[in-house]
Amino acid sequence: MTTSVIKTKNLLRTFGDLAAVDNISFEVNKGELFGLLGPNGAGKTTLLRLLTGQLEPSKGSSKVLGIDPSTDPIEIKNKIGIVPEIESPPSFLTPKEYLLFIGLIRDINKMESRAQYWIDFLDMVDIQNFPNKDLSKGEKQKVMLAAAFIHDPSLLFLDEPFMGLDPYYQKQVKDHLRKYIANGGTIFMCTHILELAEKMCTRIAIIDHGKIIAEGTLKELTRKGESLDKAFLRYTKRQI
DSSP states (O other): OOOEEEEEEEEEEEETTEEEEEEEEEEEETTOEEEEEOOTTSSHHHHHHHHTTSSOOSEEEEEETTBOTTTOHHHHHHHEEEEOSSOOOOTTSOHHHHHHHHHHHHTOTTHHHHHHHHHHHTTOGGGTTSOGGGSOHHHHHHHHHHHHHTTOOSEEEEESTTTTOOHHHHHHHHHHHHHHHHTTOEEEEEOSOHHHHHHHOSEEEEEETTEEEEEEOHHHHSOTTOOHHHHHHHHTTOOO
16 A cells, blocks of 8 residues: 655645646655656746745645645654755855754754764765865765765655765765655655656656646656657657
């Protein structure tokens, strides 16, 4: 029996006359790596922000881990890990200070050892005491990934999680995500990297102009001999 960890019904979010998320209904089950693909401005980040309690819907409903994120956003944030697309760690803190701060507000036991594990895992030893404002884009992304993973949440929301990472650290993070899924975790991931979605996602949805226009496994979304890249262009009616 599958267990739904994300469920939306007719979810709508408008900005003036624009429907950024347009009557979306879907489910994500426990143990899935669910990939959300779409062109720029299609509504991916808005949908993620609705599901994590950062935005209120204009209409419709959603449940995340059985909680309505629009009425209890604090509880949602307590239970999940988030890697946002743009947000950077606080500029006035160092990576180590930020991870310890996360541990303090989440009341995590043995925080020093947990922080050190992620500092070592993502090779941040040499930068752990530098102000975040002085870090490169890729280094800041490592800090954000560590902050999302550090409390072992059962559900991760990742918005372009590999942004700024070189191939070595992309592999490190991919390996961690595979182990996380194998151990019963669930991931909702927005990405532009179709090759990544093709190799890692158990199920995929394609969003365009605020609507989910296709949803299913890789096999269900692609025709015989067709790559996900070509299927994506076909669904979104775009040509190269």
